[in-house]
Amino acid sequence: MNTLPTINLRVTPETANKDELLKSALSKELKIHKDEIHKFKIIKRSIDARHRNIIFQLKIAYELKGSSIIWPKIEEKPYQKVDDNSSKTIVVGSGPAGLFAALKLLSLGIKPIVIERGKDVRSRRIDLAKINKEHIVNPESNYCFGEGGAGTYSDGKLYTRSGRKKHINSILETFVQHGADEDILIDAHPHIGTNKLPKIIANMRDTLISFGGEIHFNTKLTDFIIENQKIKGVTVNSENQIFADHVILATGHSARDIYYLLHKRNIKIESKTFALGVRVEHPQQLIDQIQYKTENRPEYLPPAAYSLVEQVDGKGVYSFCMCPGGIIAPCATTPGEVVTNGWSPSKRNNPFANSGIVVTIDDENLKDFEKFGPLKGLKFQEYIEKICWEKAGRTQKAPAQALSDFIRQRKSDYLPKCSYQPGVTSVEMDDIFPKAIVNRLRQGFIAFSKKMKGFDHPEAIILATESRTSSPVRIPRDTESLEHPEIKGLFPCGEGAGFAGGIISAAIDGEKCAEKVMQNVKQTKF
Ligand SMILES: Cc1cc2nc3c(=O)[nH]c(=O)nc-3n(C[C@H](O)[C@H](O)[C@H](O)COP(=O)(O)OP(=O)(O)OC[C@H]3O[C@@H](n4cnc5c(N)ncnc54)[C@H](O)[C@@H]3O)c2cc1C
Numbered sequence: 001m002n003t004l005p006t007i008n009l010r011v012t013p014e015t016a017n018k019d020e021l022l023k024s025a026l027s028k029e030l031k032i033h034k035d036e037i038h039k040f041k042i043i044k045r046s047i048d049a050r051h052r053n054i055i056f057q058l059k060i061a062y063e064l065k066g067s068s069i070i071w072p073k074i075e076e077k078p079y080q081k082v083d084d085n086s087s088k089t090i091v092v093g094s095g096p097a098g099l100f101a102a103l104k105l106l107s108l109g110i111k112p113i114v115i116e117r118g119k120d121v122r123s124r125r126i127d128l129a130k131i132n133k134e135h136i137v138n139p140e141s142n143y144c145f146g147e148g149g150a151g152t153y154s155d156g157k158l159y160t161r162s163g164r165k166k167h168i169n170s171i172l173e174t175f176v177q178h179g180a181d182e183d184i185l186i187d188a189h190p191h192i193g194t195n196k197l198p199k200i201i202a203n204m205r206d207t208l209i210s211f212g213g214e215i216h217f218n219t220k221l222t223d224f225i226i227e228n229q230k231i232k233g234v235t236v237n238s239e240n241q242i243f244a245d246h247v248i249l250a251t252g253h254s255a256r257d258i259y260y261l262l263h264k265r266n267i268k269i270e271s272k273t274f275a276l277g278v279r280v281e282h283p284q285q286l287i288d289q290i291q292y293k294t295e296n297r298p299e300y301l302p303p304a305a306y307s308l309v310e311q312v313d314g315k316g317v318y319s320f321c322m323c324p325g326g327i328i329a330p331c332a333t334t335p336g337e338v339v340t341n342g343w344s345p346s347k348r349n350n351p352f353a354n355s356g357i358v359v360t361i362d363d364e365n366l367k368d369f370e371k372f373g374p375l376k377g378l379k380f381q382e383y384i385e386k387i388c389w390e391k392a393g394r395t396q397k398a399p400a401q402a403l404s405d406f407i408r409q410r411k412s413d414y415l416p417k418c419s420y421q422p423g424v425t426s427v428e429m430d431d432i433f434p435k436a437i438v439n440r441l442r443q444g445f446i447a448f449s450k451k452m453k454g455f456d457h458p459e460a461i462i463l464a465t466e467s468r469t470s471s472p473v474r475i476p477r478d479t480e481s482l483e484h485p486e487i488k489g490l491f492p493c494g495e496g497a498g499f500a501g502g503i504i505s506a507a508i509d510g511e512k513c514a515e516k517v518m519q520n521v522k523q524t525k526f
Helices: 013-017 019-030 096-107 121-134 165-177 197-210 256-264 284-292 363-391 403-408 435-451 503-525
Strands: 006-011 037-048 055-064 088-092 111-115 214-216 221-227 230-236 240-243 247-249 274-283 309-312 315-323 327-330 340-343 352-361 398-402 424-426 461-466 490-492
Touching: 006 019, 013 019, 013 037, 013 055, 019 037, 019 055, 088 096, 088 230, 096 111, 096 165, 096 197, 096 247, 096 503, 121 197, 165 503, 197 214, 221 256, 230 247, 247 503, 256 363, 274 284, 274 340, 274 363, 274 435, 284 352, 309 435, 315 340, 315 435, 327 352, 340 352, 340 461, 352 363, 352 435, 352 461, 363 398, 363 435, 363 461, 398 403, 403 435, 403 461, 490 503
Parallel strands: 088 111, 088 247, 111 214, 247 490, 398 424
Antiparallel strands: 006 055, 037 055, 221 230, 230 240, 274 352, 274 461, 309 315, 315 352, 327 340, 398 461
């Protein structure tokens, strides 16, 4: 049996989107008649928009007539049926880290008991509507808490700079197995979209339950059960206890009560650098014009994206989580704070483009918060989010400024239209952030506007604050066993533990922790 031949092609957007044209381009490149091609399929796709003539770069697998080739299929992950006699592991949190840990445990024959403080995906929707329309934040059910974690109503961009290809592909295939479009396996920058994610997450829950796993909503970890430096289980909702020798702690970076609990119980946590800044929004048409260098977005091209980075005073200012055709979302997890983030539907067809523009916060920015020890970054993050809430009128309205006014250091009399549903209030960012941070943001925006002419257009607006891009706390773990160095059987996992940033890396970390649990289980048995 022959191996599948592949070829790289650079073609126009129209050719990339029309099978007949693509077949002709392929036959030309292969120097054969197109009738000799039996079958072909794009297996990698990216867009090169650096020049006026935009090109699709494709990797194509093909089969010629008469050759006998077996096309690889996506392997369905084999899960094992588990029951009460199986080894059990408690997974705290059903975000990407927790869910993928639970699925991996199932594939290894271990029964996952997932506890989740929030509600199922469908019930969560009601609470999201309340934040957007009534400014009511439910501390247990919001954009960050509930089934699927911050990943469910996220943008669903599925790329990461970290992680091995093999691991990334395994996560993408699991998404496809649960209903994601196969395109995510070929695109250089795969994207699912907020409208499609909830169904996929619900399908993952069905897998978990149908193979004997458990998932408990409205069930919050309120304490750890520890004996002789070994985890024995967890207390939930301050009353019930669940026992197991292994606990994967995947509570995300917004679960501040977990950091407080660990600190109170003298379980080691560490302060770490994190990122904070604003969310910027432009009309999508403007970003298309800048990136595609034409008045109107050419046919067959997606709404344009960008990625920006600049060094100011030796420190980075960079764009993060860019959402073409997106919406800015209110992502507070407690009443009395304002937090922004962004999402987009699968078609990316909203009229705005947004991204987080953030700077790194390190010890130098946290001098006034030293007394809080390992919680100093968290306290600073809380402090800024609270200022935003106060300044914008003690609602979920966000403090906002026209980008051009921010650059010129003046208050905005006019605020450009924006997608943030709870509304915006004109506030100077200089009244929110400490000088060192606001200056770096300003210098960053000036540099970005030189790189992307028109980025500081009068219709560009910035909203505060983008504060939950990364965790201000690390829950340490042994590099080999992945257990907390002081508590055997406790596996700090995902973004909340400081070992991931984004859906894919959190999911990979979840799988890794599950594998380490399996090694532990084997060692105890034999
Ligand atoms: C609007 C938005 C858009 C985003 N867009 C993208 C994107 O396009 N691409 C990308 O890669 N990332 C994106 N992210 C970030 C991404 O969602 C996170 O990086 C990822 O979800 C982190 O996964 P996690 O499992 O570590 O934590 P989380 O997803 O935060 O999950 C933690 C879970 O733990 C639960 N929990 C917390 N405390 C407790 C407790 N005490 N007891 C029980 N359960 C608890 C929470 O309810 C939550 O469900 C976005 C985030 C948001 C909010």
